Amino acid sequence: MRNIDIQSIKQRFGIIGNSPLLNHAIQVAVQVAPTDMTVMITGESGSGKESFSKIIHQLSPRKHGQFIAINCGAIPEGTIDSELFGHEKGSFTGAQEARKGYFEVTDGGTIFLDEIGEMPLGTQARLLRVLENGEFIKVGSSKVQKTDVRVVAATNVNLLNAVEEGSFREDLYYRLSTVPIAVPPLRERGEDIYLLFRKFASDFSEKYKVKPITLTPDAIQELLNFRFPGNIRQLKNIVEQISVLEYDREVNAQKLREYLPREQTSSLPALFGGKDKAASQGFSERDILYKVLFDMRRDVSELKKLVFELLTHQPPGSELLKEHGHLFENIDHHYAPARSFQHAESADGFYLPVNPTKVDTYQVEEEEKVEDITHETEEESLSLEDKEKELILKALKKHNNKRKYAANDLGISERTLYRKLKQYDIED
Secondary structure: OOOOOHHHHHHHHOOOOOOHHHHHHHHHHHHHOOOOOOEEEEOOOOOOHHHHHHHHHHOOOOOOOOEEEEEHHHOOOOOHHHHHHOEOOOOOOOOOOOEOOHHHHOOOOEEEEEOHHHOOHHHHHHHHHHHHHOEEEOEOOOOEEEOOOEEEEEEOEOHHHHHHHOOOOHHHHHHHOOEEEEOOOHHHOOOHHHHHHHHHHHHHHHHHOOOOOEEOHHHHHHHHHOOOOOHHHHHHHHHHHHHHHOOOOEEOHHHHHOOOOHHHHOOOOOOOOOOOHHHHOEOOOHHHHHHHHHHHHHHHHHHHHHHHHHHHHOHHHHHHHHHHHHHHOOOOOOOOOHHHHHOOEOOOOOEOOOOHHHHHHHHHHHHHHHHHHHHHHHHHHOOHHHHHHHHHHHHHHHOOOOHHHHHHHHOOOHHHHHHHHHHOOOOO
């Protein structure tokens, strides 16, 4: 195996950092570059996956051929086949002339398919044929054409989960994953975070003709402790903000916190794990599910308060509290714990009748009333589709029906949002 000068590769492609995980990913990219093997690059959004596709292309025999990077999630489902494979004149409305697709244009070169997990199933079948036979057919044509293109794919989601859910072809997954390259998230790169901060501070100093931003020791520690869910892209935006807005060119930890999103500094468990690679890959609709679950939890708490108040004000309810008081022990309000109802009078002064005949008389009626309330409330709160539709409508209203910004706010791709709009018959 030939010796690989990792440092020279970093300098050539502008990669900053000395993390062992980063160095390993670069080494794999350099080793596979001279071959024609298909490569799958995995990593969170903003972690720099496209840089690895350029390393593979530039160090390959195809370096004099064309390189095209395509974001599969940004192309509408109805036009992606035309974009990738071309179309004939009149093959669909608006096709006024024939067009070459990317696989025809980059013959002899490399195609980088980013967000491959967002590709429609029909297009996946066409891509599989290209990978296996080097053949494709234009939209509206019956003629088989040949192409010699190397495919490098990338994803920020767990494709194995997508395979299990039926949204990604299993045969295509294994065909693309001939050589996997895992790009580490910024939070797992240790001191690389500060190196990148200094690099960006220097770049923006030159761009805006100002003195470079520096950090105090406590600010450096604050920077290294931040999770950076947006990875390198987020760090770069933060450094640019500070470079433009701060008059004092030395920033301490307190000042730095003003530029770090508050929701990321909370003590809540993170959605993306560190060491577990499979779990660390994002899911496009996971944020929506979490929001729905939190809403459900709040609704259940409100329901328990309502039932508790009903039972404490009704004689039969007192007996129910004696039997099932543990269900109400964690309610955060002014009512006394259920165990206080062991006596004839509660801490709040509610009289608890001890006449067993009277209690038995109303027991069934009261339980039926409570059951009906619970059933109706749970029916409403457990409707995931209603919650999802409500969140989508709120996001669209917030961003004046601009799908791109609404999708970003919801944590899903624009194409996924478009599909949801069709599903729920929402006109934006």
